Amino acid sequence: MARNLGIDLGTTNSCISYLDGAKTAIIPTNEGSRIIPSVVSINREKQHVFGQVARRQLLSNSRDTIWGIKRLMGRKFQSPEIQAFRRQVAYEIVEATNGDAHVRFAGRVRSPEEISGIFLDYLHRLAREYLNEEIADTVITVPAFFNDAQRQSTKTAAHLAGLKVSRIINEPTAALIAYNEQLNRDGLYAVYDLGGGTFDISIVEFKEEIFKVRSTIGDTFLGGSDFDARVIDWIVQTASEELQQSLKPDDQTHQRIAQAAEKAKIELSHHEEALVTIPYLMHRSGNEAYHFQRKLTRTELEHATSNLVERTIGLVQRALDEINVPAAEIEQVILVGGQSRMPLVSRRLNELFGKPPQSKLNPEEVVAKGAALQSEILRGRVKDLLLLDVTPLSLGVEAKGDKFEKIIERNSTIPLKRSRVFTTINDNQQVVKINVLQGERELASENRSLGEFTLVGIPLAPKGIPQIDVGFEIDANGIVKVSAKDKQTGITQSMKIQPASGLSPEEIERIVEESNRFREQDMQRLHLTQLRENLERETETVRFFLENHTEKIDLAGQSEIRSLLGKVAKALQGEDAALLSRLLERVQKQRNRINSQLMSEFES
């Protein structure tokens, strides 16, 4: 079978994921890199080059090396964002006849969709070659703030790359999907995404399996490269001091400094100190080589970049304020984007939210992984995946009259525990049967029985007196334990079941749909069963009186009761609810008469 893909099409970097068995995996480039710079360039042979290879040409072929194309998607040339971005890039951004921002690449004006399409085509090829399979559907992620035009542009780009897009989803939502096993309850989640060039904070509501972005704020010019710039400044300043002359690096030197700066910055996420070494940084007067070598500490880096982190924290606060939600109400904070690995980020978020942020999954891969999961959920191959955190269908037991007594409603978040007290339906009943059911229908017999067990040894008592506590317990893996306990004696019986197995999302949908369709009909049948039971019970009393106290009823009365009992017996064979209900009324009248007769005898 052809594979599905999840693609995180990032401003700085992209990532491709797919499902390998039950787990998400990443498709590496031929150079073994799991993260692919979103860069397209052209080499001397006039062939397109991509990713790391293209990025290396940023200096040598700057006018034909397109990076950050995502910033141009669906945007007008005259917009302030594009005007600001133009100053940062060496390639040419031009105004198309319709006012859109286009670029000049390899001598031709191209739309951002075309450039993105060329890049996505490369990702498509990488995936096909790596998996040695055709690609079926793809889910692509976009920032939550992307408008329709930007989403449409992304789709067009994918289409140009020959990819079939089954859905475009929001990046923060994808990150949460990847964390689905840990989303053990409905609530609000914060996704903090600090990438190479952009920052986004989104507050996402997860409710009844549905994700809804409640607020999202971004700064399209705040990311890892700003952190790098602070380290670059430090290197230039330190070198200038050592050289006692101001260092004015040319492009090539600047590139080497930038690489050393990023390397040190990343190292300081894991170590307290980093040694920044740039051999042959320049020549001193007298042609003496100058090698830069200085220690940079984490504290120094934090000091130099703390206002950048504070800017993100300010935006997080704004995103919360916009929906009037205090930070403490957020269930979890999820980290996305390479720069979010900086320890200062975690510390500040911990201070704000009162809980450490989640970074169990690689922040640079988590969005692609979520997209891959979503692509498989859409084709129904990932069973119960999103539903794992909730019970996909209601659970309960069979009660008197074929009634399904729900104890756990569908979509309840797990793990959970619920119980309900039941009683016996017959006098001196010593055994109760617990039939564990799953489904949405009102009638027990129309639902799926997951198994049954009996509780034996209930002490002799009139019906309705014993108290049987039926408890359901579902653990985080969806395993259900059902127990029944006689409260008086403490006798307990239980069984374990795994109810969700084998149900695809489609099956669940069908079951829910059927329950809605049959609700009316089920209720009628339930009503009929209850009517019958009541009628049988009331008739029994009247018959008992007739047979045992015949002398107390006059002849006319006797024949009236007999004829009524005959009609009842016949009606009980049929399904005429109106007739049964009329007869029940008549039988009840007889019983009331007998009751009052007995009462007056007793009083007299």
Ligand code: AMP
């Ligand atoms: P992304 O766009 O999500 O791939 O993020 C790329 C940015 O994350 C770049 O600026 C990297 O320098 C930065 N980055 C990657 N790993 C780390 C790390 N361990 N600590 C700090 N920044 C990092």
